[in-house]
Amino acid sequence: MYERPLYREDRDGVVLAFLHHHPLALVVTAHEGVPVATHAPVLFRHGPDGADAEAVAAGTVPLAGSTLIGHMNVENPQWRRMRSGDQALIVFQGPHGYVSPTVYDVTPAAPTWNFTAVHVTGTVEPTAEPADVLDIVSDTARRLEGRFGRGWDQESSLDYFRQIAPGVGAFTLRVESVQTMFKLSQEKPTPMRRRVAEQFEASESGTHRALAGMMRAHGLTDADEERETAG
Incomplete structure (x- = not known):
């Protein structure tokens, strides 16, 4: 792979x-x-x-x-x-x-x-x-x-x-x-990643909701987002 x-x-x-x-x-x-x-x-x-x-x-x-x-x-x-x-x-x-x-x-x-x-x-x-x-x-x-x-x-x-x-x-x-x-959309800015995760969280599919959970577990922290915004 x-x-x-x-x-x-x-x-x-x-x-x-x-x-x-x-x-x-x-x-x-x-x-x-x-x-x-x-x-x-x-x-x-x-x-x-x-x-x-x-x-x-x-x-x-x-x-x-x-x-x-x-x-x-x-x-x-x-x-x-x-x-x-x-x-x-x-x-x-x-x-x-x-x-x-x-x-x-x-x-x-x-x-x-x-x-x-x-x-x-x-x-x-x-x-x-x-x-x-x-x-x-x-x-x-x-x-x-x-x-x-x-x-x-x-x-x-x-x-x-x-x-x-x-x-x-x-x-x-x-x-x-x-x-x-x-x-898990790591190449995207944090706000965009959050929108992707929210879309999956709103799905009726349990697989999609599990994917959203993994995105959040492996996502950028709020501190990272603040540094992105400041930078």
């Missing part, structure tokens, strides 16, 4: 939080030169040398070298063709939306698309070992339920998990590089 410096997010803690909030990723690998892809939940497991998420979030250890986990149907041809040591690209996409030139209130102007995305590349290790699969599936279910669910306790379903585990192909990925694009 082309990373324009203006839109790049270099803080590993921010990138890790992005992965936590947008776990449904596009897993891309290649077989005999042909790219193949599957949408699957992919989660951070631990940082380099077993460091926890807090260490990555704090910047104590880098995101590169961390381990991600995921799974897909064992009958999926993509998983069946994965080999230990293969390279994979994991694409995480966040909120996005079209920006109409009308919001700029200037002429000439051009439309654009604001979006957020993180590309992670690394080495995959597929596994069909029942214990490994059960560990990855149960860990994924527990964490996603805790983040997005309503308090469901999987304990009474573990025997069912063991029954369906043979139909699951799991994998780990060791992160080698991370690319980011948080395109």
